[in-house]
Amino acid sequence: MIVGHLGVAAALARWCPRASLLWIIPAAVAPDLLDFAYALAGICNPYGLYSHTVPAALLLGVVLAGAAVLAGHRATAPVVLMAVLLHLPFDWPTGRKLYWPGGELHGLGLYQHPAVDFLMESLLVLAGWALLRRREGVPRWAAGVLTIVALVALQGGADLAGRLKPTGCAPPDTVAAAVPRPGL
Numbered sequence: 001m002i003v004g005h006l007g008v009a010a011a012l013a014r015w016c017p018r019a020s021l022l023w024i025i026p027a028a029v030a031p032d033l034l035d036f037a038y039a040l041a042g043i044c045n046p047y048g049l050y051s052h053t054v055p056a057a058l059l060l061g062v063v064l065a066g067a068a069v070l071a072g073h074r075a076t077a078p079v080v081l082m083a084v085l086l087h088l089p090f091d092w093p094t095g096r097k098l099y100w101p102g103g104e105l106h107g108l109g110l111y112q113h114p115a116v117d118f119l120m121e122s123l124l125v126l127a128g129w130a131l132l133r134r135r136e137g138v139p140r141w142a143a144g145v146l147t148i149v150a151l152v153a154l155q156g157g158a159d160l161a162g163r164l165k166p167t168g169c170a171p172p173d174t175v176a177a178a179v180p181r182p183g184l
Contacts, residue, residue, distance in 0.1 A: 001087075001094045003155040004121040005029050007128030008086055010142070012079050014131040019079040021132075021142060023068050027083035030060055031091075035167075044169035047105060048097040052088060055101065060084050093120060114159035121155050 009028035013021045026033065034051040043050075050056050061084030065077040091097060094117055096107040110117040126148060133143045141147060 001091045002032075002121060002158050003151045004090055004094075004124040005032070005087060006151060007121075007125035008090055009083055010125075010128030010132035012083055012086075013138075014128075014135045016075070016079045017135050017137075019076040020068075020073050021139065023064075023071075023073055023076045023080050024083050027061070027064050027080040028087060030064060030084050031057055031087045034060065039168045042168045045167070046098075046169055048091075048095075049101060052091060052097045052099070053101050053103075054088065054099055057084055057088055090124075111162075114162075118155055118159045122152050125151050125155070 005028045006025065009021070009024045012028070013019060013024050031048065031051040034056075035045060035048065038045040038050060045051055048056075051060070061081040064084060065081040068074075068077040068080050088099060092106060093108045094110045096105045096109045098104075099106050110120065129143075129148045129151070132138055
């Protein structure tokens, strides 16, 4: 799930009009942002172990909600927590991830079917955007037609490019080639 998370953020912002959209958007993609941070730091995060499992998302959500409270956005804090936690079930259709440390991989893996992924995520972001446009006082940048066109184009580009998320983990064939085999 890429832009679909932004559709979820928009729907949450519509549902709770006192909540800050500028806090909800990054919260909705926070586990993915954490994946990028791990990759940049060279930390292997296999199948989202440190970003997409229930304990990791709960900790991340609590930290971000606490930051929202400290920044004076008390009404936004529960929505921020909800946005982070909703990231997990919305990743289920597209990926194959751990949801509990030591558990099995779960998900439909629609990334393997880019056209289906594109359709699903585009519809989700379009629905969220349409809901957000009904919110009173929504920023022009969020409600504009250019925004939805850019998000759908971003999703299309991501589906055409394939896997965009970087990883700090070595590719499996590299690891296998680096392990010496006895007797050779």
